[in-house]
Amino acid sequence: MGWNGKILRVNLTEGTVKSEPLNMDWAQKYLGLRGLASKYLIEEIDPKVDALGPDNKLIFATGPLTGTAASTGGRYSVVTKGALTNAIACSNSGGYFGAEFKFAGWDMMIVEGKAPKPVYISIIDDKCEIRDAADIWGKSVWDTDEWIKKRHQDPMMHIAAIGVAGENQVLYSCIVNDLHRAAGRSGVGAVMGSKNLKAVAVRGTGGVKVKDGMRFMKATREAKKVLQENAVTGAGLPAYGTQVLMNVINEAGAMPTRNSRDVQFENAHDISAEAMATPRKTDGKPNLLTNQACFGCTIACGRISKIDETHFTIQNKPQYMHASGGLEYEAAWALGSNTGVDDLEALTYVNFICNEQGLDPISFGATVSAAMELYELGLINQETTGGIDLKFGSAEALVKCVELTGKAEGFGKELGLGSLRLCTKYGRPELSMSVKGQEFPAYDSRGIQGMGLTYATSNRGACHLRSYTVSSEILGIPEKTDPLTTDGKPALVKAFQDATAAVDSTGLCIFTTFGWTLNDIAPQVDAACTGEWSPERLLETGERIWNMERVFNNKAGFTAKDDSLPARLVSEPAKTGPAQGLVNGLAKMLPEYYALRGWTNDGVPTNETLSRLEL
Amino acid sequence: MTTTTDTIQVTLKLYASLGAHLPAGHTRNEARVEVPEGTTILSLLDSHNVPREACHLVLLNGVFQPPGSRGNARLKAGDAVAVWPPVAGG
Numbered sequence: 001m002g003w004n005g006k007i008l009r010v011n012l013t014e015g016t017v018k019s020e021p022l023n024m025d026w027a028q029k030y031l032g033l034r035g036l037a038s039k040y041l042i043e044e045i046d047p048k049v050d051a052l053g054p055d056n057k058l059i060f061a062t063g064p065l066t067g068t069a070a071s072t073g074g075r076y077s078v079v080t081k082g083a084l085t086n087a088i089a090c091s092n093s094g095g096y097f098g099a100e101f102k103f104a105g106w107d108m109m110i111v112e113g114k115a116p117k118p119v120y121i122s123i124i125d126d127k128c129e130i131r132d133a134a135d136i137w138g139k140s141v142w143d144t145d146e147w148i149k150k151r152h153q154d155p156m157m158h159i160a161a162i163g164v165a166g167e168n169q170v171l172y173s174c175i176v177n178d179l180h181r182a183a184g185r186s187g188v189g190a191v192m193g194s195k196n197l198k199a200v201a202v203r204g205t206g207g208v209k210v211k212d213g214m215r216f217m218k219a220t221r222e223a224k225k226v227l228q229e230n231a232v233t234g235a236g237l238p239a240y241g242t243q244v245l246m247n248v249i250n251e252a253g254a255m256p257t258r259n260s261r262d263v264q265f266e267n268a269h270d271i272s273a274e275a276m277a278t279p280r281k282t283d284g285k286p287n288l289l290t291n292q293a294c295f296g297c298t299i300a301c302g303r304i305s306k307i308d309e310t311h312f313t314i315q316n317k318p319q320y321m322h323a324s325g326g327l328e329y330e331a332a333w334a335l336g337s338n339t340g341v342d343d344l345e346a347l348t349y350v351n352f353i354c355n356e357q358g359l360d361p362i363s364f365g366a367t368v369s370a371a372m373e374l375y376e377l378g379l380i381n382q383e384t385t386g387g388i389d390l391k392f393g394s395a396e397a398l399v400k401c402v403e404l405t406g407k408a409e410g411f412g413k414e415l416g417l418g419s420l421r422l423c424t425k426y427g428r429p430e431l432s433m434s435v436k437g438q439e440f441p442a443y444d445s446r447g448i449q450g451m452g453l454t455y456a457t458s459n460r461g462a463c464h465l466r467s468y469t470v471s472s473e474i475l476g477i478p479e480k481t482d483p484l485t486t487d488g489k490p491a492l493v494k495a496f497q498d499a500t501a502a503v504d505s506t507g508l509c510i511f512t513t514f515g516w517t518l519n520d521i522a523p524q525v526d527a528a529c530t531g532e533w534s535p536e537r538l539l540e541t542g543e544r545i546w547n548m549e550r551v552f553n554n555k556a557g558f559t560a561k562d563d564s565l566p567a568r569l570v571s572e573p574a575k576t577g578p579a580q581g582l583v584n585g586l587a588k589m590l591p592e593y594y595a596l597r598g599w600t601n602d603g604v605p606t607n608e609t610l611s612r613l614e615l
Numbered sequence: 616m617t618t619t620t621d622t623i624q625v626t627l628k629l630y631a632s633l634g635a636h637l638p639a640g641h642t643r644n645e646a647r648v649e650v651p652e653g654t655t656i657l658s659l660l661d662s663h664n665v666p667r668e669a670c671h672l673v674l675l676n677g678v679f680q681p682p683g684s685r686g687n688a689r690l691k692a693g694d695a696v697a698v699w700p701p702v703a704g705g
Contacts, residue, residue, distance in 0.1 A: 231671070232701045235632075236631065236701050237702075237703060237704070239632070240631050240702060241704070242703075242705055244703075244704055245702070245703075245704035247699075248630075251674050251697045253677050269643040269644060270643075273631070274631070274634060274644050301704075328704075329704045329705070330705075464705060465705065470705065471703065474679075475672065476671070480681070510705075511703075511705065578676070578678045
């Protein structure tokens with residue numbers, strides 16, 4: 001119950017499709033989605049496998065609450081060995097694809113091998129087919145979505161696809177579903193492209209059975225009331241979206257700016273939530289049209305925007321003169337503050353292209369930012385960039401870069417490598433603001449100390465969604481801690497990591513935790529799923545998942561040396577703001593973190609820890 | 616006999632739904648305001664009719680001010696007070 005009890009195994013090399021029972025013993029230990037799919041991946045691939053080779057596997061996984069009446073219960077994840085990081089990757093997405101997949105009767109799909117020619121997978125309830133994708137190879141995510149719906153004569157299908165970025169194996173390409181929701185990080189799109197798999201199209205007409213229907217409805221109703229009455233999830237997020245953070249983080253002096261040379265962006269306001277809602281001088285209309293919810297979501301933080309039709313980015317391009325996915329905070333930061341670009345309409349256009357071509361805007365923006373620093377230092381020039389004057393603050397340069405990167409044309413081919421490989425090529429790897437090869441997101445860890453430990457220890461490379469201590473250190477949720485001190489941060493990071501791993505394995509959105517604790521989530525899981533699920537059991541499950549991921553990474557070749565931060569963050573003090581004069585205190589936090597985790601001084605889980613967690 | 620009160624200039628920044636309480640002529644959600652010496656954060660916010668219960672995140676020069684201290688510390692010339700209702704993102 002909660003789970004459908006079935007997985008789909010698709011071998012693209014052999015062209016076969018088969019149904020298998022879900023391993024319910026594993027479901028009891030790893031729950032679903034991130035945890036359960038990671039267990040399957042770890043059991044089935046060699047950790048040292050080539051991420052872009054046919055022996056890597058690509059798993060689309062739902063959780064037991066995906067497709068149910070629980071608020072935000074529409075999530076799915078893509079789990080694989082990441083192309084960008086060579087670490088375990090799990091990229092979570094909303095929209096409607098995940099719920100539709102569950103309605104078709106499946107819990108997850110394991111994709112193996114490599115198709116001899118481009119294909120897409122269609123799943124219509126229990127009928128799954130590998131179909132020819134010759135007509136859509138080379139097309140955008142948006143055109144692919146339209147083509148498949150026409151081909152099947154079914155506008156109700158939900159489609160997860162790669163754009164040209166994934167086809168060209170841009171190392172931070174993503175998988176986009178429902179036009180502008182994405183399994184965004186770690187290069188899962190490149191893995192999909194390496195398998196010649198263009199898209200997965202799903203139509204499901206069933207439902208999801210839960211263990212105790214009456215109790216489940218009561219639990220979800222009460223939990224929705226909590227979200228509704230919470231000022232953040234009931235009012236702040238729907239009205240302003242995540243973008244409201246732009247001024248908050250800038251004011252707190254933790255805004256990575258111009259490749260983290262600065263911690264405050266002088267024009268942050270011009271690309272903020274407040275700016276998105278302000279009527280433009282040119283046409284009197286705001287950039288933001290409305291908010292939007294994913295399946296079953298009662299928060300609705302998504303942004304829908306429309307670009308000013310007079311803006312230089314879309315002249316003679318009517319295909320971009322419509323409403324589409326607008327800027328979320330991470331994208332606005334990566335494309336804006338981090339490159340020094342303060343043109344809101346240009347950033348919206350670049351974000352549209354990221355959705356259309358299937359690029360992770362965080363890694364793309366951070367890579368352009370690193371390239372801008374290389375350019376300013378004279379390590380690359382216009383001969384390298386193909387004539388692009390790649391200076392910080394140039395919207396024109398940013399736009400040219402995005403138009404080249406997905407297509408892997410000119411300098412875009414180099415940008416598609418990600419910042420670490422790019423900076424290494426030009427002799428300055430330390431200018432890549434990344435951990436384990438993945439660019440970090442929108443929080444400077446000199447101004448938010450806990451985020452330094454979060455980035456350094458994240459199992460999928462630098463990421464905010466593995467342990468969002470910003471919630472406590474800046475926003476005061478669930479309780480306020482001082483962002484400028486390392487004291488108490490190892491325990492805080494561990495607690496966030498374990499709880500997040502559990503929530504990520506349910507099928508719920510992590511944003512619910514601005515209003516919910518595991519005490520709100522456990523009754524919903526318990527009413528839906530076989531077994532007894534308490535908050536304590538969820539937390540233990542999260543800790544088990546975290547350690548399992550760590551063991552995989554260790555076997556893949558990662559060591560304690562990889563739990564590090566770019567030199568700039570630990571040696572160049574912040575120049576302004578509350579953190580002025582501070583660097584990140586990672587060296588102080590890491591030993592305490594290892595001890596709390598039950599790991600050796602070398603960052604390896606001890607046998608005692610593995611035994612306690614039944615690993 | 617007359618008395619004079621010295622005044623200082625501070626910057627008031629009100630974001631999200633609190634922006635409606637900014638004085639006329641503000642730009643980018645902030646305004647330079649003149650206040651009497653000795654003004655506290657609370658008295659500054661009260662003078663602009665900002666509902667106290669809506670002031671979740673209050674930063675003085677970027678540093679968080681817990682509710683208990685907002686009525687105590689006196690503002691200095693050039694200080695910046697930034698305030699948000701309950702918000703989050705990520």
